[in-house]
Amino acid sequence: MNAGAPTPSGGGGLIILATFLVGLMLSQIPLPYFVEWARPEWVAMILIYWVMALPHRVGMGVAFFLGLFLDVIKGSVLGLNALSLTIIAFLTLLLHQRLRMFPVVQQALMVMVLVGINQLLFHWMQAFTGYTGDNLIFLLPCLVSAVLWPWLFVVLRGIRRLFRIK
Amino acid sequence: MVADLYSAKVRESRAYLSLLLTPLQWVVDVPSRFAGEVSDIVVDRSLLVKENAKLKSEALLLERKVQQNDALWLENNRLRQLLKGSQRVDEAVELVELIGVNPDPFQHQVIINRGSENNVVLGQPILDAGGVMGQVTEISYYTSRVMLITDARHALPVEINRNGFRTIAIGKGELDELELDHVPDTADIQENDLVITSGLGGRFPRGYPVAVVSEVIRDPGQQFARVRIKPTALLDKSRHLLLVNMPESKVIPFEEVK
Numbered sequence: 001m002n003a004g005a006p007t008p009s010g011g012g013g014l015i016i017l018a019t020f021l022v023g024l025m026l027s028q029i030p031l032p033y034f035v036e037w038a039r040p041e042w043v044a045m046i047l048i049y050w051v052m053a054l055p056h057r058v059g060m061g062v063a064f065f066l067g068l069f070l071d072v073i074k075g076s077v078l079g080l081n082a083l084s085l086t087i088i089a090f091l092t093l094l095l096h097q098r099l100r101m102f103p104v105v106q107q108a109l110m111v112m113v114l115v116g117i118n119q120l121l122f123h124w125m126q127a128f129t130g131y132t133g134d135n136l137i138f139l140l141p142c143l144v145s146a147v148l149w150p151w152l153f154v155v156l157r158g159i160r161r162l163f164r165i166k
Numbered sequence: 167m168v169a170d171l172y173s174a175k176v177r178e179s180r181a182y183l184s185l186l187l188t189p190l191q192w193v194v195d196v197p198s199r200f201a202g203e204v205s206d207i208v209v210d211r212s213l214l215v216k217e218n219a220k221l222k223s224e225a226l227l228l229e230r231k232v233q234q235n236d237a238l239w240l241e242n243n244r245l246r247q248l249l250k251g252s253q254r255v256d257e258a259v260e261l262v263e264l265i266g267v268n269p270d271p272f273q274h275q276v277i278i279n280r281g282s283e284n285n286v287v288l289g290q291p292i293l294d295a296g297g298v299m300g301q302v303t304e305i306s307y308y309t310s311r312v313m314l315i316t317d318a319r320h321a322l323p324v325e326i327n328r329n330g331f332r333t334i335a336i337g338k339g340e341l342d343e344l345e346l347d348h349v350p351d352t353a354d355i356q357e358n359d360l361v362i363t364s365g366l367g368g369r370f371p372r373g374y375p376v377a378v379v380s381e382v383i384r385d386p387g388q389q390f391a392r393v394r395i396k397p398t399a400l401l402d403k404s405r406h407l408l409l410v411n412m413p414e415s416k417v418i419p420f421e422e423v424k
Contacts, residue, residue, distance in 0.1 A: 024187075025194050028269045033341055033402060036271040072184045074270045075304065075311055078176060126272070138272070 012165035016058065019046055019156065020066060028073050037137055040145040041115050043070055044088055048114055049156045051092040052099045054165065063089035076126060084121040088114050104150045112146035181282070184306040191277060191309065195265045202405075257371050259293070259408040265309065272339065274314040274401070276300075280409060281308045289369050290412065294404035297375035297397065298322070298363055302409075314401050315376065316341055324376050325364040329354055332364050335376060335395065341402050344377055346393035351384050353391065361395055371410060 023042040031039060043066055050058040067082030074081065091114060092099070099107060116139060123138050159165075266277035280286050282305045292299045292312050300320070304311035315322050318339035324346075325332045331354060334347045349355060359379040365372025377395035384391045 021190065025190055028191065028194055028266060030194075030198065030267045033271070036269070039269060039271075068183060069187060072180060072187055073268075075268050075273055075275050076270065078180055078183075123272075 012057075012163060015159060015163050015165060016050055016054075019050075019159065022046075024066075024069060024073065027070070038140050038144045040148050041118060041141050044085060044115050044118050045111060045145050045149065045152055046156065047085060047089060048092050048111060049153060051089050052096045053157075053160060055093055055096050058089075059093060060086045060089045076122075080122055080125050083125070084118045087121060088118050091117070104153055107153065108146045108149040111149045112142050115145045116142035118142075180304075181306045184309065188306065188308050191266045258411040260411065262292075262407050262409045264405050264407060268311075272318075274300075274317040274320075274337070274339070274341065275303070276312050276314065277309050278302075278312055278407060278409070279309060281306045281310050283307050286310050286409065291370045291410045293374060293408040293410060294399045294406070296399040296404075297377070298370060299399045299401060299404070299407060301369060312407075315397060315399075316344060316401060321347070322370065322376065323364045323366040324361045326355060326379075327360040327362045327375075328356075331355065332366070333393075335361065342396060343380075344395050344397060346395060349391045349393050351386075351388075351391050355379060355382055355391070355393055357382060360398075371412060 020043065023046040026042040027039070047058070047063055047066060051063075063085040064082045067080075067085035068078065070081040070085070071078050095110065099110060102110065119138055119142055260280070262278045262280050264276050265279045268275035268277070276299075278292070286302055286305055288302055288305060290302045292301060298315060300312045300314040300317070302310050303313040313320055314337070315335065316337045316339065318337055320337040322335045322337075323332070324335045333349055333353075335344045336347045337344055346355075346361075357379050360375055361377045361379065363370040363372055363374045363376055375398045377397045379393060380396045381394040382391060383394075
């Protein structure tokens with residue numbers, strides 16, 4: 001994949017995998033009913049970070065398999081989250097060079113748009129498979145995700161620099 | 167996605183995937199388990215004594231009821247025999263534990279710690295101390311997914327305990343409310359009536375409490391009365407649940423129903 005300088009293989013991959021596992025865990029931690037509507041989309045955010053930082057390693061394939069796991073967790077039809085996360089990864093791949101230049105606040109706004117697209121796609125497709133929703137409250141997670149983005153960004157950047165993942 | 171909706175093969179692969187995720191679900195469950203243990207350890211002695219006394223008196227009351235119940239049950243069976251009716255079979259139950267909740271607030275589902283390795287069957291009913299909780303809709307190897315009766319896609323055949331009026335309880339996607347479907351304006355339903363399972367449809371055993379009628383709205387402008395009912399089971403609080411093993415012949419295979 002990486003045609004550039006030889007990168008130390010192994011360790012970095014495991015760290016990335018670990019962050020995704022933490023994301024999967026955070027996205028199924030039980031919350032009180034009224035907070036559940038505002039649960040940030042951890043997996044999508046972590047995916048956006050890694051695609052932005054390491055587009056040559058984390059791409060649409062990773063997004064697809066992550067989505068499959070998320071589908072199993074959420075009990076949705078297999079492939080719903082896979083598709084929406086793949087689309088997010090694709091958009092981030094398109095944008096990653098610009099995203100890196102943005103200040104964190106502007107990044108957060110972009111994250112809001114990306115996660116919003118994810119939510120819209122997910123609920124639009126859920127509607128096909130039986131669920132009917134009646135309000136726009138399902139968009140709340142994208143707002144919360146945007147608010148949390150600066151902290152997540154700093155933490156993940158710290159992890160990336162600490163383990164020198166390239 | 168289409169493949170998942172229509173083919174059984176893909177459903178198997180889904181079971182494999184969730185097998186991979188099972189340890190993750192256990193890890194997520196650890197904090198609440200731990201918190202429960204800690205609160206067991208640091209509990210006040212006087213509180214324990216009080217609770218003990220309360221439980222003892224409760225047990226006494228319940229035992230008395232059970233004594234009566236046994237006699238009534240036998241008498242009922244004898245009467246049925248006299249009438250050459252079919253005997254009612256008692257259902258066996260198994261204690262299971264809740265290990266996860268579906269993170270998607272639009273879907274009311276919980277995950278329990280029994281799966282195909284423990285002979286869980288699709289459509290098996292789940293109860294808690296208060297009443298009916300839901301039914302098994304998806305099975306993995308060591309876990310399975312239960313759809314609660316309040317899920318917007320769930321419907322449950324019920325009857326009013328007081329007069330046997332049959333109807334259907336529809337989930338609305340709200341955790342503390344269901345609605346009775348197509349109830350005529352003239353139907354004899356009052357507030358605080360107990361709603362129990364009717365056993366029609368063969369999925370749920372007969373006679374378990376489902377909900378209490380909380381409000382009856384009779385609007386002359388509407389074709390049907392709106393009856394709102396409140397589930398008696400603690401849908402968002404119970405951790406220890408009962409998995410009902412229906413008598414073999416009664417369980418209708420999932421595929422047939424579809």
